[in-house]
Amino acid sequence: MAYDYDWSSIPGALPFLWTGMKVTLRITATAVLAGIALGTLLAAMRLSRSRLLSSASAAYVNTFRAIPLVMVLLWFFLVVPALLERLFSIPRHEDTRLTSSLVAFSLFQAAYYAEIIRAGIQAVPSGQLAAALALGMTAAKAMRLVVLPQAFRKMTPLLLTQSVILFQDTSLVYVASVADFLYVAYQVGQRDARLVELLLFAGAVYLAVSWVASRVVQRWQERLAT
């Protein structure tokens, strides 16, 4: 017996689905920005002469890369709020689901961005740093004005690719019952008993956004190659 597709519940649910998409985009944007900022710091620590800073950064990166993202999300959802409650007596009824997801994603992504950024920094010839230092710049200034601008140019395609993966991974926040795009689509599907249609629709939207973003990355890479 063939399944009878009925897409009629989607048009009416679009405003609701859009609220979910806004959460998804918000998590993605926050994790991209915070992840790149923290990832840059981690990469600089990793490459610094101080063994303490370098091994602290290595430990951070290796730990997060060795744990499944779902575990990190659950951990931040279940353990951290309880910890905060005990430490700062934040009342439990406060909704920390979105916040904890934002923090978890940012910290997790930072580990991945850090490796990309480290490779980007190492791809800048060491003579550039020497030249900047020889002109009297401090190491921090040389990094900020000379090395990082070149490194980011080289690694933009990789950072964008990683961000597309992140966009898809945000759907994992369902474990914390955060009302992101997938979660909302699922709810609509259950309400109207049209789960299959809604999940297909959600999948198509993820596919479309990711495909467009990948095309942008490709264009960028072609432009860098010429």
Added chain:
Amino acid sequence: MISIRDVTKSYGGFRALVDCSAEIAKGEVVVVCGPSGSGKSTLVKCVNGLERFERGEIVVDGVSVGDPKTDLPRLRAKVGMVFQHFELFPHMAVLQNLCLAQVKVLGRSREEAAERSLALLDRVGLRSQAAKRPGELSGGQQQRVAIARALAMDPICMLFDEPTSALDPEMINEVLDVMVQLARDGMTMMCVTHEMGFARKVAHRVIFMDEGRIVEDAPTDAFFASPRSERARAFLSKILHH
């Protein structure tokens, strides 16, 4: 101006510099030469602290380079350096290459920095290229820009680390011409180079290095007329006869 005393440096087990001592007075032009791997580049990079050394002392304009308390960025801002591979910043225009450190290190205004930069580009014959990216220039032009960039900091002395070795032969002279002019203007210069014509023309002294040691340190005429050491003689006969 530059005083190098018993400087020793090793990489792992390899002794890159062994008890090197030399004095370079204000206004003096000294050429450092020697076979590859002799430590000459390492020595010149020790002078502005780009390379560290384990023993000995280097004093530049009264400041000890190896002293951990020394404000190295401040010292380096006064010591110009020109690299073998130019090391212009590829992500900014020629003019910005010259302005960057003037503004960010010396605290000059953008207008003042740009004005000085254009004057210096004029001096090396490249004022018309100010808006281009380094990648659009020939090697010789890039190296002239690099010299102008170092001069923009009003250095008290200039270090050259094989400034012409990465250049095509037909571009070497345009760079040497700038260096000769600089020497004639009285700049204190320490030049690692194999350009013996340049050495003869403007150097006051020639330092010859081999296996991390300063083997010979002699006035230019004496060095070319009768090098005292066998190794310097062998080196000169190799590079001068073709």
